[in-house]
Amino acid sequence: MKKRNKLKILNDPIYGFITIPNELIFDLLEHKYFQRLRRISQMGLSYLVYPGAHHTRFHHALGCMHLMQKAVRVLRFKGIDISDKEEEALYIAILLHDIGHGPFSHAMEHSIVNEVNHEKISLMFMEKINAEFNGSLTLAIQVFKGEYHRNFLHQLISGQLDMDRLDYLKRDSFYTGVAEGNVNSERLITMLTVINDELVVEEKGIYSVEKFLLARRLMYWQVYLHKTSLVAENLLIRVLQRAKELVDNGVALSASNALSFFLKNKITAENFTTDVLETFARLDDYDIVCAMKEWVYAEDFVLSKLSAMIIDRDLLKVKVKKKAFGNNKKESHIEKFKNKYKISEEEARYFIFDGVISNQAYHLNKQNINILYKSRKIVDIVKATDQFNLEALSKPVTKYFMCYPKHKH
The missing domain is CATH 1.10.3210.10 (Hypothetical protein af1432)
Incomplete structure (x- = not known):
C-alpha cells in the first residue's frame, strides 16, 4: 500500500x-x-x-x-x-x-x-x-x-x-x-x-x-x-433559552437531532458523560442557523421574533453607559412592548434586558508578564513601563448596557 x-x-x-x-x-x-x-x-x-x-x-x-x-x-x-x-x-x-x-x-x-x-x-x-x-x-x-x-x-x-x-x-x-x-x-x-x-x-x-x-x-x-455584537449574542442566548422552555412545555420544535437532544435534556457538569460528548461533537453553527431559519415561522411569538431578529439582522436597540440604568426606564419599555403586541410581561422581558460588561486588559498578580532587565532583575510590566496608561489597563473598566426594541411609529 x-x-x-x-x-x-x-x-x-x-x-x-x-x-x-x-x-x-x-x-x-x-x-x-x-x-x-x-x-x-x-x-x-x-x-x-x-x-x-x-x-x-x-x-x-x-x-x-x-x-x-x-x-x-x-x-x-x-x-x-x-x-x-x-x-x-x-x-x-x-x-x-x-x-x-x-x-x-x-x-x-x-x-x-x-x-x-x-x-x-x-x-x-x-x-x-x-x-x-x-x-x-x-x-x-x-x-x-x-x-x-x-x-x-x-x-x-x-x-x-x-x-x-x-x-x-x-x-x-x-x-x-x-x-x-x-x-x-x-x-x-x-x-x-x-x-x-x-x-x-x-x-x-x-x-x-x-x-x-x-x-x-x-x-x-x-x-x-461591540454593542451590536453584544445585542446579537444576547439574542442568541435568549433564542436558545426560549426554545428550551418551549420544549420543556411539550412544544415540538424542528431542530437537528444533536440540537434536539440538548433542548430536551438538562445537561450539567454532573451528567456530561462521554455519550453526551459524542452528541455535542455533532453540534456546530449550522445546527443553530438552520433551526433559527425554521423558528422564524414558529407559532410562539417570542421564539419567532427573536429568531427573525438575528436571521434578518433587525436587532434590538442598545444603549451603553458608565452608570447603571434606572429600573423605571426598563419597566416603561416593557410596558410599551407588552401592550403593543398583547403579550405577557414574562414574554416582553425576552426583548428588554440590561447587563454589565467589563474590560481588563491586564491582570496584576495573575501569571504576570515580567520584563527581564540586562542586570537580570525581573520586574512586572506595569512597574517596568513608563506608560501611565498601563497602570490603568490593569484596572477593570465596567460599563452598563440596556437592550430594547426599536419603537417604529
Missing part, C-alpha cells in the same frame, strides 16, 4: 505557510472532532458588525500551533532545553485548547448547557482522543492542565502572553479590518526567554508588550464587546 504523505504545508493568509510538524499532529488534524472546528466561527456573531469576520476556530488553532513552533525554536536557540516529547506536547495542547467550543463559541455555555465551560469540554475531548491514540496525548494533557513540573510550558498555552492571545488578536484584527488590534506576534515571541522556570520578556521587548496590552484593550471595546 502506498504510504500517505502526512507532512503537509498549509497556506495561511496571516503567516504564509504553516508546516505540520509530524504524523501524529497530522492525524489529530484529520480527526472528526478537530475538523468540526471548521464549522465553529471564531467570533460568534461578530460578522453582523464586521462582514469579514467569518474565520473559524480551525483557522485559529492552526495559527496558534504555528506560533508555538516559532516559540520552541526561539527558546531552544537561547539555550532553553525543550525535549522532543515536550515540544510535541506543546503542539498538541495548543492545537486542541479550543476543541470544546460549542456553536458560535460562547452562546451555548449560557443557554442549553448549564455551567459546563468549554475548557472542561476541551479536556474531555482530549481524554477521549488520548484513549484512541494509545495514550500519546498524556503529556500534552498534563501540560494543558498545568500539572507538568515545568511551568513555563503551561504559560505558553495559557498565560497573559500565550500563543492563543498572540494569534487571536492578530487574526481577529485581520479579518475584521480593525487595525488597532494588529500585534507583532513574531517580535513578541522573539523576545521571550525563561528564567527560573518562568516565561519572561527581554527588556528590549517592552514596547511590543505595551502595544500588545493596548491592542487587547482596544479589540475588546471595538470588537469583542
Whole structure:
C-alpha cells in the first residue's frame, strides 16, 4: 500500500505557510472532532458588525500551533532545553485548547448547557482522543492542565502572553479590518526567554508588550464587546433559552437531532458523560442557523421574533453607559412592548434586558508578564513601563448596557 504523505504545508493568509510538524499532529488534524472546528466561527456573531469576520476556530488553532513552533525554536536557540516529547506536547495542547467550543463559541455555555465551560469540554475531548491514540496525548494533557513540573510550558498555552492571545488578536484584527488590534506576534515571541522556570520578556521587548496590552484593550471595546455584537449574542442566548422552555412545555420544535437532544435534556457538569460528548461533537453553527431559519415561522411569538431578529439582522436597540440604568426606564419599555403586541410581561422581558460588561486588559498578580532587565532583575510590566496608561489597563473598566426594541411609529 502506498504510504500517505502526512507532512503537509498549509497556506495561511496571516503567516504564509504553516508546516505540520509530524504524523501524529497530522492525524489529530484529520480527526472528526478537530475538523468540526471548521464549522465553529471564531467570533460568534461578530460578522453582523464586521462582514469579514467569518474565520473559524480551525483557522485559529492552526495559527496558534504555528506560533508555538516559532516559540520552541526561539527558546531552544537561547539555550532553553525543550525535549522532543515536550515540544510535541506543546503542539498538541495548543492545537486542541479550543476543541470544546460549542456553536458560535460562547452562546451555548449560557443557554442549553448549564455551567459546563468549554475548557472542561476541551479536556474531555482530549481524554477521549488520548484513549484512541494509545495514550500519546498524556503529556500534552498534563501540560494543558498545568500539572507538568515545568511551568513555563503551561504559560505558553495559557498565560497573559500565550500563543492563543498572540494569534487571536492578530487574526481577529485581520479579518475584521480593525487595525488597532494588529500585534507583532513574531517580535513578541522573539523576545521571550525563561528564567527560573518562568516565561519572561527581554527588556528590549517592552514596547511590543505595551502595544500588545493596548491592542487587547482596544479589540475588546471595538470588537469583542461591540454593542451590536453584544445585542446579537444576547439574542442568541435568549433564542436558545426560549426554545428550551418551549420544549420543556411539550412544544415540538424542528431542530437537528444533536440540537434536539440538548433542548430536551438538562445537561450539567454532573451528567456530561462521554455519550453526551459524542452528541455535542455533532453540534456546530449550522445546527443553530438552520433551526433559527425554521423558528422564524414558529407559532410562539417570542421564539419567532427573536429568531427573525438575528436571521434578518433587525436587532434590538442598545444603549451603553458608565452608570447603571434606572429600573423605571426598563419597566416603561416593557410596558410599551407588552401592550403593543398583547403579550405577557414574562414574554416582553425576552426583548428588554440590561447587563454589565467589563474590560481588563491586564491582570496584576495573575501569571504576570515580567520584563527581564540586562542586570537580570525581573520586574512586572506595569512597574517596568513608563506608560501611565498601563497602570490603568490593569484596572477593570465596567460599563452598563440596556437592550430594547426599536419603537417604529
